[in-house]
Amino acid sequence: MSDHQPDSHDERPRSADAIRRGALALAAVLVLALPAALHYTLPQLEQRPAAVEQPKPRAAAKLRQERRFAHFNGESASLDVRRMAHWVADSRDNGTRSFVIIDKREARVYLFDRNARLQAAVPALLGSARGDDTFPGVGDKPIAEVRDEEKTTPAGRFIAEVGESSSRGEDVVWVDYDAAVSMHRIIQKPERLQAMATPTPEDNRMSFGCVNLPVDFYEQALRPAVDRDGVVIYVLPETRPLEQTFASFYDVRVPTRVAQH
Numbered sequence: 001m002s003d004h005q006p007d008s009h010d011e012r013p014r015s016a017d018a019i020r021r022g023a024l025a026l027a028a029v030l031v032l033a034l035p036a037a038l039h040y041t042l043p044q045l046e047q048r049p050a051a052v053e054q055p056k057p058r059a060a061a062k063l064r065q066e067r068r069f070a071h072f073n074g075e076s077a078s079l080d081v082r083r084m085a086h087w088v089a090d091s092r093d094n095g096t097r098s099f100v101i102i103d104k105r106e107a108r109v110y111l112f113d114r115n116a117r118l119q120a121a122v123p124a125l126l127g128s129a130r131g132d133d134t135f136p137g138v139g140d141k142p143i144a145e146v147r148d149e150e151k152t153t154p155a156g157r158f159i160a161e162v163g164e165s166s167s168r169g170e171d172v173v174w175v176d177y178d179a180a181v182s183m184h185r186i187i188q189k190p191e192r193l194q195a196m197a198t199p200t201p202e203d204n205r206m207s208f209g210c211v212n213l214p215v216d217f218y219e220q221a222l223r224p225a226v227d228r229d230g231v232v233i234y235v236l237p238e239t240r241p242l243e244q245t246f247a248s249f250y251d252v253r254v255p256t257r258v259a260q261h
Contacts, residue, residue: 001185007142007192035154047067068092069254070116077121080107080236086252088234089116093157093248097230100160100183100222102211104153104238107204109183109213111221114229120221123196125186125212127153128205132237132245139180151208153202154179155237160226173218173226175233183233188210 070085077085081103088094088101094114101110102124109124129148132155136144154176161174165184172182184193192212195203213222225231235243 009227029075031082067252068116069252070118072118075110075118075121077108077110078103079089079158080105080110080242081110083251083252084234084236084242084246084249084256085110085116085118085159087246087249089113090252091248091250094232097232098228099232099234100226102132102153102235104155104236105201107201108157109211109217109226111217111231113225119225121199122214122217123204125192125195125207127151127209129180130205130238132156132239134176134181134209138209139176139178146208153207153209153211153235155235155240157246158233158235160231161227162223171186171223172210173198173231175235179209181209181211183211183213183218185215185218192261198255 050085070082070089071235072082072085076218078107081101084101088099094112094116096114098113098119100109101112102108103125104109107124107126108121110121111119113119129151131152134154135150135151138150141150156176160183162176163172163177163182164170165172165176165182168184168187170185172184175181175183186196192206195206196212197213198204208211222231234246242249
């Protein structure tokens with residue numbers, strides 16, 4: 001046999017050694033690589049958002065039942081006034097302000113505090129023309145030029161502002177300044193005082209659009225509420241539904257025990 005031909009018995013041990021060395025090298029690589037893999041994997045696990053705990057059925061039901069209602073303190077009011085007051089209370093549309101509801105059909109004004117508790121309810125004189133919209137430019141006209149059909153008290157949601165009447169030289173609460181519509185003390189004319197004193201609303205439509213109020217109510221209830229809390233004014237429509245005038249309005253289911261108060 002030639003010296004250059006390897007002995008087959010010597011070749012087998014060398015191959016086994018090579019395999020063992022390869023296995024040891026692979027194990028070393030794995031040992032070095034494993035911490036790196038853990039290093040990049042763990043942060044990914046930590047970044048997963050925590051599971052949001054769902055409310056228990058009882059808690060969710062309780063939240064649905066926590067509604068607010070207006071309190072009328074035994075005062076009678078039309079269905080639309082009650083619907084509106086309960087919606088304001090439940091939706092918190094008034095924020096932290098007191099609020100006023102003007103019922104044109106019944107010619108009556110209701111003042112609530114910020115927590116929807118009735119403070120006072122009084123008759124009022126309103127615009128002689130029936131309608132819920134303001135005629136364009138009517139606020140810039142001299143009184144003598146205002147046509148009969150333009151003497152409306154507009155429906156809608158307004159923020160009360162204290163101002164001054166240039167014609168009478170006294171303070172007023174503006175409903176819609178641009179339309180020259182305000183709430184103010186009743187003008188001391190016999191026909192107006194007589195209309196205010198009658199128990200029916202039929203003769204209470206006689207102003208140019210402003211809301212005439214009893215002097216005591218204006219000075220002792222309305223004006224202090226405007227100064228203290230601010231007031232949101234809701235003038236109810238008389239020619240269309242509440243839902244058409246107040247876009248976010250919804251009916252509040254009122255328990256019988258609450259509806260009677």
